[in-house]
Amino acid sequence: QVQLVESGGGVVQPGKSLRLSCAASGFRFRDYGMHWVRQAPGKGLEWVAIIWSDGAATYYGDSVKGRFTVSRDNSKNTLFLQMNSLRAEDTAMYYCARDFYSDRSGYIFDYWGQGTLVTVFS
Amino acid sequence: SSDLTQDPAVSVALGQTVRITCQADSLRRYYASWYQQKPGQAPVLVMYGKNNRPSGIPDRFSGSSSGNTASLTITGAQAEDEADYYCNSRDSNGNHLGVFGGGTKLTVL
Numbered sequence: 397q398v399q400l401v402e403s404g405g406g407v408v409q410p411g412k413s414l415r416l417s418c419a420a421s422g423f424r425f426r427d428y429g430m431h432w433v434r435q436a437p438g439k440g441l442e443w444v445a446i447i448w449s450d451g452a453a454t455y456y457g458d459s460v461k462g463r464f465t466v467s468r469d470n471s472k473n474t475l476f477l478q479m480n481s482l483r484a485e486d487t488a489m490y491y492c493a494r495d496f497y498s499d500r501s502g503y504i505f506d507y508w509g510q511g512t513l514v515t516v517f518s
Numbered sequence: 519s520s521d522l523t524q525d526p527a528v529s530v531a532l533g534q535t536v537r538i539t540c541q542a543d544s545l546r547r548y549y550a551s552w553y554q555q556k557p558g559q560a561p562v563l564v565m566y567g568k569n570n571r572p573s574g575i576p577d578r579f580s581g582s583s584s585g586n587t588a589s590l591t592i593t594g595a596q597a598e599d600e601a602d603y604y605c606n607s608r609d610s611n612g613n614h615l616g617v618f619g620g621g622t623k624l625t626v627l
Contacts, residue, residue: 440602441621446616498549498570499567501550501566501607501608502550502606503616504606505561506572508560508562
C-alpha cells in the first residue's frame with residue numbers, strides 16, 4: 397500500500413534552516429509529481445510546493461518562494477524540502493502528498509503522509 | 519486570503535443531507551477536489567473531478583459543480599462525517615500554483 401513518511405521537523409530559531417524528508421513506498425515514486433502542504437496550528441491547509449515526477453519543474457507558493465526548495469531523489473524514493481530563512485509564520489505541520497492527475501482539475505492530492513511539525517521559535 | 523471561498527461552519531442533523539460549497543471564478547473552468555480532515559489526522563481525498571470518489575469513500579458522498587460553485591454533498595450524514603472539509607482547485611490565473619479554500623467545519627448534530 398502507498399506510504400508516505402515525513403521526518404526532519406523540530407524546533408528552530410528564526411533565520412535558521414531545516415530540511416524535511418518524505419520517504420515513499422508502495423508505488424513507483426518516479427512516476428508521480430509530489431507536493432508539500434502545510435497547516436499552521438488551528439489554521440487551514442496551505443499549498444507549499446510541487447515537483448514534477450522527473451524533477452524537471454518546481455513551483456512554489458508565494459509565501460515560501462525564494463526561501464524553500466523542493467527536490468527529490470528517485471533512486472531513493474525520497475522527497476525533500478529545504479527551508480531557509482525560517483520565520484515564525486512558517487510554524488506548521490508539513491505534509492507530503494502524492495499528485496494525481498485528472499483532466500480539467502487543479503492539483504489532486506490522493507495520498508498524504510502523517511506530517512512532521514516545524515516550530516520556529518526564538 | 520484564499521481564491522476559493524467556503525462557509526466557515528455548517529451543521530446537519532444525523533441522517534440528513536448537507537451541502538458544502540466552494541466558490542471561485544476558476545471553478546467555471548476547473549473541477550474542485552475535496553478533502554476531509556479529522557482532528558489530529560492528515561487530510562483524506564474524498565472527491566475529485568466531475569463526481570469521482572476514491573476507493574473506500576462511502577457513496578453517501580457526491581460532488582457537483584454549477585457556474586462558479588463546486589459542492590460536496592453528504593446524503594444521510596453520519597457522526598463520523600464530522601470533520602473539516604477543504605476544497606482545492608487551480609488559482610484564479612490558472613497557472614501552476616495550488617490553492618485551498620479556507621475550510622468548512624461540519625458538525626453533525
